[in-house]
Amino acid sequence: MFRYYLQLGFRSLRRNPVLTLLMVITLSVGVAASMSTYTVLHMMSGDPIPNKSDRLFVPQIDTGNMIGYTAGEEPDDQLSYPDTQRLLASGQGVRRTAIFGINSAITPERADMAPLLTDGGATTSDFFAMFEVPFRYGNPWHAEDDARNSDVIVLSRATSEKLFGDVDPVGRELKLGDASYRVVGVLGEWEPLPRYYRIINGNGGAFAGSDDFFIPFSAAVRHEKRNSGNNNCSGDAPAAGYAGWIASDCTWIQFWFEGASADDQFVIKAWLDNYAAEQLRLGWLKRPVNTRLRNTMQWLKHLEVVGRDSRIQAWLAFGFLLVCLVNTVGLLLAKFSARAGEVGVRRALGATRREIFHQYLIEASVVGLVGAALGLALSFAGLWLISKQSGAMAAVARMDWTMLLATVLLSVLASLIAGFLPTWRACQVRPALQLKSQ
Amino acid sequence: MEIRPIVSALLRNKTGALLIAAQIALTLAIVSNAAYIIRDRVAVSSRPSGIDDESRIFNITVGSIDKPDDAIAQQKREEQLLAALPGVESVASSNQVPLGQSGWNMSLFLDKAQTESSAHMAFYFTPGPLVKTLGLKLIEGRDLIEADVDEIDMGNDNRLGHVAVISQALARKLFPGGESATGEHVFVGNAADAPEYEIVGVVERLQSPWSQHGDDGEYSLITAIRPIESYANYIVRTAPGQVDRVMRDAEAALTRPGSDRQVIDKQTMTETREQRYRADSAMVWMLVTVTVLLLLVTASGIVGMATLWVNQRRKQIGVRRALGARRFDILRYFLTENLLISSAGIALGCVLALALNQLLVSRMELARLPLGYLGGGSLALWLLGVVAVYGPAWRAAVISPAIATRSA
Numbered sequence: 146m147f148r149y150y151l152q153l154g155f156r157s158l159r160r161n162p163v164l165t166l167l168m169v170i171t172l173s174v175g176v177a178a179s180m181s182t183y184t185v186l187h188m189m190s191g192d193p194i195p196n197k198s199d200r201l202f203v204p205q206i207d208t209g210n211m212i213g214y215t216a217g218e219e220p221d222d223q224l225s226y227p228d229t230q231r232l233l234a235s236g237q238g239v240r241r242t243a244i245f246g247i248n249s250a251i252t253p254e255r256a257d258m259a260p261l262l263t264d265g266g267a268t269t270s271d272f273f274a275m276f277e278v279p280f281r282y283g284n285p286w287h288a289e290d291d292a293r294n295s296d297v298i299v300l301s302r303a304t305s306e307k308l309f310g311d312v313d314p315v316g317r318e319l320k321l322g323d324a325s326y327r328v329v330g331v332l333g334e335w336e337p338l339p340r341y342y343r344i345i346n347g348n349g350g351a352f353a354g355s356d357d358f359f360i361p362f363s364a365a366v367r368h369e370k371r372n373s374g375n376n377n378c379s380g381d382a383p384a385a386g387y388a389g390w391i392a393s394d395c396t397w398i399q400f401w402f403e404g405a406s407a408d409d410q411f412v413i414k415a416w417l418d419n420y421a422a423e424q425l426r427l428g429w430l431k432r433p434v435n436t437r438l439r440n441t442m443q444w445l446k447h448l449e450v451v452g453r454d455s456r457i458q459a460w461l462a463f464g465f466l467l468v469c470l471v472n473t474v475g476l477l478l479a480k481f482s483a484r485a486g487e488v489g490v491r492r493a494l495g496a497t498r499r500e501i502f503h504q505y506l507i508e509a510s511v512v513g514l515v516g517a518a519l520g521l522a523l524s525f526a527g528l529w530l531i532s533k534q535s536g537a538m539a540a541v542a543r544m545d546w547t548m549l550l551a552t553v554l555l556s557v558l559a560s561l562i563a564g565f566l567p568t569w570r571a572c573q574v575r576p577a578l579q580l581k582s583q
Numbered sequence: 584m585e586i587r588p589i590v591s592a593l594l595r596n597k598t599g600a601l602l603i604a605a606q607i608a609l610t611l612a613i614v615s616n617a618a619y620i621i622r623d624r625v626a627v628s629s630r631p632s633g634i635d636d637e638s639r640i641f642n643i644t645v646g647s648i649d650k651p652d653d654a655i656a657q658q659k660r661e662e663q664l665l666a667a668l669p670g671v672e673s674v675a676s677s678n679q680v681p682l683g684q685s686g687w688n689m690s691l692f693l694d695k696a697q698t699e700s701s702a703h704m705a706f707y708f709t710p711g712p713l714v715k716t717l718g719l720k721l722i723e724g725r726d727l728i729e730a731d732v733d734e735i736d737m738g739n740d741n742r743l744g745h746v747a748v749i750s751q752a753l754a755r756k757l758f759p760g761g762e763s764a765t766g767e768h769v770f771v772g773n774a775a776d777a778p779e780y781e782i783v784g785v786v787e788r789l790q791s792p793w794s795q796h797g798d799d800g801e802y803s804l805i806t807a808i809r810p811i812e813s814y815a816n817y818i819v820r821t822a823p824g825q826v827d828r829v830m831r832d833a834e835a836a837l838t839r840p841g842s843d844r845q846v847i848d849k850q851t852m853t854e855t856r857e858q859r860y861r862a863d864s865a866m867v868w869m870l871v872t873v874t875v876l877l878l879l880v881t882a883s884g885i886v887g888m889a890t891l892w893v894n895q896r897r898k899q900i901g902v903r904r905a906l907g908a909r910r911f912d913i914l915r916y917f918l919t920e921n922l923l924i925s926s927a928g929i930a931l932g933c934v935l936a937l938a939l940n941q942l943l944v945s946r947m948e949l950a951r952l953p954l955g956y957l958g959g960g961s962l963a964l965w966l967l968g969v970v971a972v973y974g975p976a977w978r979a980a981v982i983s984p985a986i987a988t989r990s991a
Contacts, residue, residue, distance in 0.1 A: 164887065178873060206910070212698045212773065250648040250845070260648055262847060323649055371738070386739050453947050455864050457620070464613045465873050468606055472884040475602040479891035521788070534865045570598070583811050 149519035153512030176520035181527030182462040188541040189451045193337040198441035199407040207435035208394045209379040226391040239401040244268040248373040252320040262312045265358035265367030266346040283330030294363040298326040304357040305331040336393045345375040351450040353536035370399045373538025414438040472565040489579025498572045509564020518557030607928025610881045612935035615960035617870040630862035632681045633788035635718025640852035645844040646814030670825040675711035682859040686792035692770040694804030704802035705791030715938035724765035731807035736836030744806030749779040750789045752801035882971040889975035908982040917976035925968040
């Protein structure tokens with residue numbers, strides 16, 4: 146009977162074509178609005194490194210002075226250079242890394258090419274293992290390179306292809322700023338969404354932009370590279386020159402711990418509190434101990450990478466879907482109640498209420514299926530419109546398989562919910578009354 | 584009037600009426616909140632920046648890989664080069680652009696002994712006629728002049744200028760008593776060696792690069808510095824309608840063969856404004872679309888339901904007509920019925936709108952909905968209901984009394 150009812154359902158689409166079209170459009174527009182805005186939300190709030198997001202931790206230490214001090218205030222999101230050095234050497238967790246952004250021009254070997262203006266990161270060798278960065282050619286530099294301030298560089302795939310073409314450039318030299326660096330590796334496709342490893346950046350934010358190169362942290366400091374991005378200094382101005390700046394309490398470096406398990410969050414947090422207490426005693430820190438240690442998802446939530454506007458839009462879009470649902474209930478009610486006579490005849494001929502229920506619910510879900518097809522098409526159109534807003538939106542306004550499936554499911558579910566009341570009403574038809582009036 | 588029979592008819596067939604009322608309630612809740620957000624975003628993104636005729640302004644940032652030995656001479660050469668281009672009215676280099684979204688944010692102190700800063704403000708510095716180039720309105724004191732300019736090797740020199748022109752909003756914040764700011768002294772930071780500035784003039788308005796929503800979006804200070812840097816950002820005012828051409832010419836002139844300069848960034852002020860408020864305009868368009876669709880869907884729901892009712896009651900209408908009811912009575916019946924349902928929906932909708940607003944206030948830090956938006960939304964939905972029901976009601980009114988005599 147299922148197939149027969151399905152057939153009937155499709156055939157009945159052609160009965161009251163205007164009413165049916167109205168239902169399909171209403172349903173699909175509602176589904177498209179909510180699914181395209183929800184897709185953006187889903188992509189924004191995704192876990193960028195699901196297998197270890199609960200054991201990658203970001204520390205925060207309150208480095209301000211006592212001027213304008215409020216107890217329990219959120220410490221700065223980045224660390225100072227002296228703290229970074231001590232945390233790197235702490236031995237806490239299984240790996241540690243620090244990163245800051247650099248703006249620099251790369252001069253290619255070929256004289257006929259203009260220098261490239263690039264944004265990259267200065268970090269330590271553990272960075273690549275911690276964030277599971279794929280390599281197309283070569284390897285990360287080694288811990289010894291960090292210790293020896295080696296002038297080595299890892300390029301993004303796009304930068305490497307711009308400079309050297311589609312060949313393995315490992316071992317070749319290039320000029321970054323005014324110093325020469327040896328290429329040790331080229332990254333594979335690596336576009337974590339959001340760019341969680343360096344959310345605070347001056348080139349694109351959480352969802353757009355990329356790092357064109359990575360060089361050792363120690364080499365960047367030796368070449369006196371200043372960071373591109375935020376640099377917060379408390380009341381006392383740092384002493385003049387680069388040495389004065391890095392010795393100051395200005396915060397400009399992002400730091401990560403990798404724990405052996407999620408439980409290490411407590412261990413490292415305890416160590417961090419201890420560290421802050423000791424630095425307070427030594428006079429480096431001025432404020433009472435005030436630290437944070439967040440895992441990846443807590444960190445993303447803290448930095449509010451999911452835009453408030455995107456959430457408002459998704460909420461209102463689901464409200465819109467609700468109105469569309471109520472509307473569809475009304476329209477289905479109109480459609481089904483026009484067929485009370487038909488129901489009466491079937492019931493009189495022996496069909497049970499259950500049979501009638503099946504038939505009409507299947508008919509409702511046929512409307513849902515057609516709505517799903519149209520809704521899917523409209524969702525893609527909606528996402529296309531959203532992606533036109535900005536580079537960041539283009540990165541997140543992409544439908545993945547989960548969302549595709551969710552869209553189809555939502556359409557059918559919506560039509561089933563919408564069909565329930567009208568179907569139930571159709572079942573209540575009393576055959577005797579219908580037959581008499583005809 | 585005939586309200587009682589309408590109500591008792593409605594009570595006998597509640598489902599459809601309840602659905603329509605629910606739909607109107609939800610629509611009102613969403614539309615009134617959406618309208619408020621739209622109004623708010625439009626107001627925010629149309630605030631004036633203080634710049635006179637933004638369509639004539641652009642900025643271009645050029646840089647060299649190595650810091651040139653003659654950075655200052657190079658900047659002066661480039662300023663002259665730009666000023667000599669046809670269509671250029673004024674040129675000034677500046678560390679940042681209003682609405683540019685990145686720049687210097689500093690704490691200002693009236694007295695170094697203070698522990699809390701007097702204001703956080705946007706810190707502009709320029710060696711040239713920035714006030715004139717942006718077309719800012721000087722309302723007090725004087726503009727910065729050549730003799731005010733300090734040449735500073737940024738990063739290796741802790742000096743940071745010594746005279747300042749500030750915005751009126753900042754002057755009011757610093758001197759709430761209304762006394763003149765000109766001649767007063769302020770400090771950036773409160774450290775022992777914090778730079779001190781003499782305020783020499785006040786401009787009517789200058790937004791910060793971030794153009795924050797509150798008064799602080801207009802807290803700005805301009806000082807006279809020529810920075811010794813490997814890059815420079817030039818702001819250019821052009822003759823009307825020539826901004827795109829002059830920007831192309833400027834790029835060609837600055838990067839002509841033999842120069843080691845590269846263009847890091849270039850943007851017309853119109854583009855800068857668009858970029859600053861891109862999220863807001865996207866939000867506005869999204870909400871306008873949802874609002875229009877919502878009204879269409881609700882109208883179609885009302886039309887659909889009214890058509891159904893008319894069809895179900897053809898015979899009764901015929902009987903009424905046969906018993907002497909005029910067409911106008913039938914029309915009035917359906918219009919009144921619709922008004923009753925709409926009113927119930929609107930009453931519920933007002934409650935829902937306030938609840939939704941409460942949710943947005945508590946979870947999204949939105950402002951509270953002014954009641955005027957509820958009134959406006961209610962009126963719009965009443966009208967929508969009347970317009971939507973008029974068609975089906977008219978078709979009911981033209982039903983012939985003869986139908987009463989037929990049997991099915």
